[in-house]
Amino acid sequence: MTDTKTLYAAFADVVAAALADLSREGTLPADASFANVTLEPPRDPSHGDLATNAAMVLAKPARTNPRQLAEAIAPRLEAHPAIASAEIAGPGFINLRLDPAAWLGELQAIHDLGDDYGRSAMGAGKRVNVEYVSANPTGPMHMGHCRGAVVGDALCSLLEFAGHEVTREYYINDAGGQVDTLARSAHLRYREALGEDIGAIPEGLYPGDYLVPVGQSLAEEFGTRYQSAPEDEWLAIFRAEAVARMMERIKADLAMLGIHHDVFASEAALHAAGKPDEAEKWLREQGLVYDGVLEAPKGKAPPEDWEPVELPLFRSTRFGDDQDRPIKKSNGAWTYFGADLAYHMQKAEGADELIDIWGADHAGTVKRIKAAVAALSQGQGRPVPFDVKLVQMVQLMRGGEPVKMSKRSGNFITIADMIEEVGKDVVRFTMLTRKPEAQMEFDFAKVVEASKDNPVWYVQYAHARIRSTLRKAAEEEGIAPGTEALDRLGEEEIALIRRAAQFPREVEAAAKAREAHRIAFYLYDLATDLNGFYSLGNTDLEKRFIVKHDAALSAARLFVAEAIGQVIRNGLRVLGVEAVDRM
Incomplete structure (x- = not known):
């Protein structure tokens, strides 16, 4: 990566220098802090190219009003050779109009930086652990896992592009009742593979056909050794074997989505290593775990068999939770929360920040696990920020009609089905065309439509259109992108460069907010601007990228088109999507 500074960063330095002079x-x-000073596009493009709130945020420490301070700042900015004007608007915003040469310089920066355009060092030296998917290893990956998987993976790529050191982690829930049920279900299919007539799958076992090959594999490995053996002889073995085989399938399904994790953390291994006991011991030493009695269920009469039981309770109310939470059950087994607490303690040992991507059905546990991580951060001797991103379920549709599926019956749409x-x-x-916390529909018919209403098609079409134009220029006209006539570019072309120039700040803003979907939104806007420019050529031949009998202007416009294509490729790469050359 070169040291070329992108436009917004360069003019942010200009503003900072003017403020330093003052x-x-x-x-x-x-001692005035410039931390909240921003430089961004004005909401109304007619107001200028850039806008800063410097006078608004610094007026109070300067003991003056924003407009008076703006009157001191604006002349400093206007003196810069690349700033054509600095106009004060409203109560004190300063709108900047740039010399066209500034935008042409950014156009060159896009070409110079290439695949690195938009890359940031804002996260340099910061280790972020992102845990996502973490589906129970009891079946194939299905639509219920897909959105969180994509949101988490795109977030990891975004944070890496913004300079962070990212660990992609998957937590395998391979302890507890669900994996015992998996083992029993696999044993049934194992007996079936040995020739037994197992009849209907008993209630309470997993009925899906995806366990048939697991049973066949177990039959090949063990023969008839465990066919009639008592459960205590084979349960642990079949549990481990079935989990391993299901994880192989889960990894293969995720690979079809382009998703690969760095770490697969096992809940069973967590227990075997005594991590929950370590967490409890440390928390007791800090006075954050005590033995107490849970209150009776609120809002209704307690069940007839309810009786107060003394349990080890975590003081989650100290960290904003509405009640303290048990970390063990009455039989001494760890609660899910107790194990999860220890797991996050383990993750915090090797990260500066933790991010979990959860389904919206886990919203009720966010407060307590945030309380636990806040407490455990004390054990690291440093704060470990922790964020949970909740992802809503997706309603599958086909031509406007809901697609029915049921995991219980084994009749569901898998990720492999969707990708195929x-x-x-x-x-x-x-999956990134709406905010993760918003409901969304995935209509198999609409997502393949060739229309502006289909964002993925529209963005890929814009890139393919650019590549087609570049091929046509080279093959039919002998024209390549060039810089000789860039000064002949008009306002429409500069508007395209303005939009492209926003990419680096969009990356940083999205990374700061931990919201990868912002890049998808930005790419759609960029594609809209590009396709809008193409439409000008439908009525005015002089507005086309390839202008007959004007090779110099054509080369300059192709230079713009090539840069827009580069930005689209960079953005799609962050999202894990291919920028196609032909459609």
């Missing part, structure tokens, strides 16, 4: 002169206090029908890129991009 500090030295005494107009601003020497519409492709990886369609699945990934579509």
